[in-house]
Amino acid sequence: MFNIFKKTYNHEERTLFDFMRRGILFSKLTDDELSKFTPHLHLRHYTKGEVIFFRDDPSQALYLISRGIVTLNIDIEDKFEDLVHLKATDTFGDNAILEGTNRPYNAVCFSDHADVYVIPQAVIHNIFEENNKIKAKMMTSMAEIYDRFTGHLFRAYKESFGFFDLGRAFMPF
Template sequence: MNNPFSKTFSSSDLETFKFLGSIKLFERLRNKEMARFLPALHSRKYKMDEVVFFSKDPSQALYVVKRGKIELTIDIKDSFETILEVGPGQAFGENSLLENAKRTYTAIVKSEDADLLVIPYFSFQEIFASNPKVKAKMMTSLAEYYNENNQRLFRSYRSSFGFFRLREMFE
């Protein structure tokens, strides 16, 4: 039996929840919890070769790709090395969930154009302050994401025969 006092969502809201729910950081959240993010979602359009953010910038927002391709690069001397390409249904700028974080990579649009959903850092902080369960769920997902990245890093390190000193990572 349906609760007559429970919140009902529009088909557009449900579509947004389905989309967000497919993204690692939001996968643990129920619709009611994701609804808190609706006022914080901003749509932005970018053109090819436009920089979304630079490495070392303050992490001021999380970006979710609705359409297009974004290249995540790191600076190596005078050039850039692509570390990952993200597309529809993927997020980047995940360290914006953390306080006082700086970008670790540069994000550049690599498709003709791109449509991104942007969630500002301050929105996360407001939602987390009033909803500790949402924060716990999202931080657990973030920790799993970082753990998966560490696993990939160590696999890559092993397969490259120790091309660099892994100990430098902790110095």
């Protein structure tokens, strides 16, 4: 049965939905669910070396890379160690979907230019308040991200022959 009242989306909207779904956080959402976020996507332009956010900053937004490369790094004393280089369709700042969090790393534009969609944390939480289904799907995706991260952490520890203190990762909150 065809529903004449069902919202339809144009080619540009569908392209944006497909782009968003390539990131794990949005992969489980329907077009109608994604449409709640799209009016709040703000495209920001960064240049090489420009800081997007610093470690310990409040987590006030979620980021989706449209074009370019962003590096996530951590500062140890006066040195910076790159953790990962992210490219188009990658998301970062995922902990913005959680309340009261701070950034665990720095995010810096690595390529000459990067275009990054920004979704403010307040918008995400408003959408969550209005739609528990969206919140449940995104929290499930967040759990998958952290499960994958934990797997990588243990693999790195095993491969390093225990040269770092894994017990520090499990300190009580």
